[in-house]
Amino acid sequence: MNNVPSPAEELVVLDRELARLDAHRAQLLARRAWLLSVLYAPAAAVRPSRPAAETTPRGAQNVLLTLGGVLLAVAAVAFTLVGWGHLGIGGRAAVLAAVTSGALAAPVVLLRRRLVSTAEAVASVGLPLTVLDAYAVHRVGLPGAGAAGYAAVASAVLAALWAGYGAAVRGLRVPGPAAVAAAQLPLLLWALASDAGALTVCWALLATAGCDVAVAVRVRAGAGVRVAACAAAGVSGGSAVLVAAWLSVADGGAGPAVALLAAAGLAGYGAWRAAAGAGSWPVVWAAVAGAVAVAGGGGLVREAVPHGWAVPAYTAAAVAVWAVAVRQGVPRGVRRGLLGASAGVQAAAVAWALPQTAAASVGVSPGVPWAVVAVTVTVAGVLASLRLRPARCGALALAWTAGMALPGALSPPYAVTPVARLLLTAGFLFLAVRPAPLTFRLPRAREAEGALGDVALGGALLGGLAAVAGAWDTGAEAVAVLGVLTALLAGGAVVAAGTRRTVLACAAVVAATGTVGAVAAVAELPVHLTGVALLAVPVATAAAGAGLRRHPVALPVELAGAAAGAVAVGLASARPAVLALVLALCGVLAAATAVRPERRPAAGYAATALFVVAAWVRLAASEVSFPEAYALPVAVPALVVGVLRRRRDPEASSWAAYGPGLGAGLVPSLCAAWTDGSWPRPLLLGLVALAVTLAGARLRLQAPLLLGGAVLALVGLHELAPYVVQAVGALPRWLPPALAGLLLLAVGATYEQRLRDARRLRDSLGRMG
Known part of the structure; x- marks a missing residue:
């Protein structure tokens, strides 16, 4: 009995069989592909490769068309200039007219057949032919016309014809830029033909540049026309600016200045229109406009001011440009360009003014022109108007410069200048301790107070130095100036806080030192006595430090006073006896300071050193030569200090307590005893060494025992050495x-x-x- 599958089961069997067949087919196809690659791979390897193309078909076409156009133009020129005489007037006119008409008509047909590049090449030949036609007309029809005037008319006619031809024949890019190039010549050639002067040529160039700007802004014929117009405007306008600037510098007058302002207006208009787009062109054109406007405006102002005020005139023009730039509604790129141009001019003006103010401040130059003061004040005002911390710092510095230069500009009596500078110093001191007014309308005013206060503080040290320098040669006036300056600095130190208080306090000490020196100079004291007088400064600072105790300003003030003491020592070195006195007094000050707990270690060491050096200088001045006089003043106090230390700290080593004193007392005498032929010094030194050794053994201390014993042995050896030498000389040599x-x-x-x-x-x- 046969079992027939159901349709569903039979469909499943068929799908499986088809899937198996598809998989087998895929395997066979993959094998076939591999076999083909094996068979044809050697042939492909030996097949010659085609060389890579080095240019595109369009590039080759453009080269050929350009070369053809150039050759045709050369042939036309050669025909016109060389073969012209073989034809009659009618024939020559007919040939040029026919060739020109054909060269200008052919692009229309070529454009209809979409042969754009060929049409451009043919048009590039036809346009120069029109120039040859104009030349032919001049030679045949108008031989008596002036060359420059006829060229001006011909260039205007050609520019109009080329512009019309480009507008009529759409699709050609050559006629428009060519018309712009031809339009640069009519006004310039007319000005040259009229022989009206350089200023007329300048205005002709400016008018041409204005037309170029109008074409660049208004005409929408294509990018090529706009680019050509912009380039032509730059060339014509730049040439006009150069001519006007040369005339303004060489001859002066309002004409060149007005021309420069007109050129600045054109450049500014171009920058304003270019600001709508992207890129850096608005900034560049605005910078050019700003610089030219400064040149023009400064030229106008210069005509109205006295001689020597040229720099302030240009500075005023730069400030005017700055004011225009910061107005509302000015595009960002235009603002940046104008501000850059104005800032450059103002920086140049400040660079011109600063050397003159510096020379006047140090007394090299007797006076300062008012123009210098005007420049510094003007630029300082501009910087002060900005809400920027660096600008305010610069304004403050320039204000100080102006204040320093003002007395030189006023030319007052000699005594007034130091007073004016002291007033300037007082004002800057006030701003240094209270810098809040300087931060008006500044963001982050608290942070800005630090920088502005530091600038004001610098101006107050510098101002005081200038005041002192101006009055130093006058004696009594120098004393008065230094006294007032000391009071100002001390008062500022009392009111100020932080680092500025420390700086002002130390500056007050320096000014006080100068005051004492000036008083000594007025009193005509000798140099060594001036050193004694200067000790008043460290005495005052030591007293102030004792009163301030652990205040942060105490130590810097005392160190500044110590520096004044060092100056006193240097001045007193001319007389050894006075030097010893000064050193001893300094030692007294150091010892008094060492009593204070916070100064004890350093001041104690300094006092000891000063006392020792003072004693040595005194002994040297008295021509004392034996070493014990120098050693014992050091050794005895050192031993006393060692005894006190051992009482306070029984665990301290005898080497640390007694070693320095014993060494200072014994070693110099031992060295002298070895070179001394007499008997008192070795005897006394031996007795002292014996006592030190016995004390060390009795107290069981290393330092006295070993040092005393070593010195005693060396002294004994020194005393026995002659006898040993004598005995050895008497003994046999084998012994x-x-x-x-x-x-x-x-x-x-x-x-x-x-x-x-x-x-x-x-x-x-x-x-x-």
């Missing part, structure tokens, strides 16, 4: 080697015992203090 050998044998025989004894001695010394 010293024999004695040395016996000594070595003895040492070798008892080596272990000696080492044990040495260890025992070392341990006993180690148990000492």
Whole structure:
């Protein structure tokens, strides 16, 4: 019995069989592809490769068309200039007319057939032919016309014809830029033909540049026309600016200045229109406009001001440009360009003014022109109007410069200048301690107060120095100026806070030092007595430091006073006796300062050193030569200090407590005893060394025991040396080697015992203090 499957089961079987067949077909196709690659791979490897093309078909076409147009133009020129005489007037006119008409008509046909590049090439030939036609008309029809005038009319006619031809024949890019180029010549050639002067030529160039700007802004014929118009405007306008600037500098007058302002207006209009787009062109054109406007405006102002005020005139023009730039509604790119041009001119003006003010401040130059003051004040006002911290700092610095230059500009009596500078110093001191008015309308005013206060503080040190420099040669006036300056600085230090208070306090100490020196100079004191007088400054600073105690300003003030004491020592060095006195007084000040707990270590060491040096200088001035006079003043106080230290700190080492004093007292005398042939010094030194050694043994202290014993042994050796030398000279020569050998044998025989004894001695010394 046969079982027939159902339709569903049979469909499943068929689908499986078809899937198997598809998989097998895919395997066969993959195998076939691999076999083909194996068979044809060698042939493909040896097949010659086609060289890569080095240019595109369109590039080759353009080269050929350009070359053809150039050759046709050259042929036309050669025909016109060389072969012209072989034809009659009618024939020549007919040939040129026919060739020109054909060259200008052919692009219309070529454009209809969509041969754009060929049409451009043919039109590029036809346009120069019109120039040859104009030349032919001049040679045949108008031989008596002036060359420049006829060229002006011909260039205007050609520009109009080319512009019309380009508008009539749509699709050609050559006629428009060519018309723009031809339009640059009519006005310039007319000005040259009229022989009206350089200013007329300048205005002709400006008018041409204006027309170019109008074409660039208004005409929508294509990008090529606008680019050509912009380039032509730059060339014509730049040439006009150069001519006008040369005339303004060489001859002056209002004409060149007005021409420069007109050129600035054109450049500004172009920058304003270009601001709608992207890129840096608005900034560039605005910068050019600003610079030219400064040149023109400064030229006009210069005509109305006295001689020597040229720089302030141009500075005023730059400020006017700045005012225009910061107005509402000015595009960002235009504003940046105008501000850059104005800032450059103002920076140049400040660079011109600063050397003159600096020379007047230090007394090199007797006076300062008012123009210098005007420039610095003007630029300072511009910077002060900005809401920027660096600008306010610059304004403050320029205000100080103007204040320093003002007395030189006024030419007052000699005594007035230091007073004016003291007033300037007082004003800047006020701003240094209260800088809030300088931060008006500034963002982050608290942060800006620090920088502005520092600038004002710098102006107050510098102003004071200038006031002193101006009055130093006058004696009594120098004393008065220094006294007032000291009071100002001290008052500022009382009112100020932080670092400025410290700086002002130290500056007050310096000014006080100068005051004392000036008083001594007026009193005609000798130099060494001036050094004694200067000690009043460290005395005052030490007293102030004692009153301030641990205040942050105390230590800097005392150090400044110490510097004044060093100056006093230097001045007193001319007289050794006075120098000893000054050093001793400085030691007294240091000792008084050492009483204070916060100054004790450093001041104590300084006092000791000063006292010792003072004693040595006094001894040297008295022509004392024996070393004990120099050593004992050091040794005795050092030993006293050591005793006090051991009482306070019993654990302190005897080397730290007594070593310096014993060394200072014994070693110089030992050196002198070895070179001294007499007997008192060695005897006394031996007795002292014996006493020190016995004291060290009694108190079980290392330093006295070893130092005293070493000195005692060396003194004894010095005393026995002559007798030893005499005895050795009397002995046979074999005796010293024999004695040395016996000594070595003895040492070798008892080596272990000696080492044990040495260890025992070392341990006993180690148990000492």
